[in-house]
Amino acid sequence: MTAALVAAYPDLFAGAAIFAGMPYGSARDAMSALRAMKSGAKAPVGGWGRSVTELSSNAKSWPAVTIWHGTYDRTVHPINAAASVRQWLEVHGIDEASGRLQQKPWGRLQSWKVGGAVQVAYYSVKDLGHGVPVKLGATSKLNRVNDPFVRPSEIAAPMELMRLWGLKRL
Numbered sequence: 001m002t003a004a005l006v007a008a009y010p011d012l013f014a015g016a017a018i019f020a021g022m023p024y025g026s027a028r029d030a031m032s033a034l035r036a037m038k039s040g041a042k043a044p045v046g047g048w049g050r051s052v053t054e055l056s057s058n059a060k061s062w063p064a065v066t067i068w069h070g071t072y073d074r075t076v077h078p079i080n081a082a083a084s085v086r087q088w089l090e091v092h093g094i095d096e097a098s099g100r101l102q103q104k105p106w107g108r109l110q111s112w113k114v115g116g117a118v119q120v121a122y123y124s125v126k127d128l129g130h131g132v133p134v135k136l137g138a139t140s141k142l143n144r145v146n147d148p149f150v151r152p153s154e155i156a157a158p159m160e161l162m163r164l165w166g167l168k169r170l
Contacts, residue, residue, distance in 0.1 A: 003084065006063060009054040013063040015165050017157065020073055020130050022080040023087040025164035040079035048083055049090025062091050066121045066164065068157055070128025071107065080170060081122060085110070088120045104131070106154035123152055133157045 003024040006016045022154035025048070027033035035041075044051055053059075065088040067096060070079035089096050099112045099120075107126040111118050125133045133153030162169070 003087070006053050006065065010056050010059045010062050015064040015066070015161075017066045017068060017161055018084055019068045019132050019157070020070065020076045021084065022069075022076060023048050023051075023083045024055075026080070027045065036080065038075045040077055040083060043083065043086070046091050048087035052087060052091045054078070062088075062119075064117065064121075064165075066118075066123060066161065068123045068125065068133065070125045070130065072150050073130045074126050075130035078124070081124070085120065085122045089160070092119050094120060104155070115159065121158070123160075124153070124154060128153055135159070 001021075002016050003021055004016045005054075006013055006073060007024040014089050020035055022033075024043065026036045029129040032041075045096045067081050067084045067088070068075070069078050071078060086096070092112075092114065094114060095113045096112075099110050104112075107128075108124040109121065110124075111120065123133075128151050131149040131151040135154060135156035136148050136152050161167075
């Protein structure tokens with residue numbers, strides 16, 4: 001849903017985080033969505049970026065996009081994250097080879113900058129299932145253990161996004 005919202009309304013967003021999702025345009029109905037989730041969708045003619053730029057052909061700029069996916073996600077195959085990365089690199093007009101790869105204790109971060117600012121980033125979180133990675137403290141674990149979409153991790157996605165987007169804690 002995040003990819004669809006950003007593709008349709010790019011001027012409303014300064015940044016977006018796609019968690020365990022698929023590229024915009026990867027499915028047209030429930031059956032194709034299920035197939036794409038399990039096996040990955042085939043890139044459309046003209047590439048993944050074309051479906052976004054055709055939808056919002058009057059867009060003057062595009063928000064920065066981060067893609068988050070767990071290596072142990074059994075709901076949405078991680079191959080979809082790679083397609084999402086390609087989609088937003090194409091939309092931003094960024095060469096995939098210009099990215100920077102960093103190994104982290106929690107997994108792998110690939111990022112692509114334009115003008116000194118990260119425009120596309122891919123967080124591949126090792127051993128993470130389907131959900132949002134959150135670094136939970138001892139007291140938080142007791143409150144969140146039953147939430148199926150909050151996954152304990154060595155990285156806290158909300159805090160990382162606050163840092164990346166320059167937001168301050170209140």
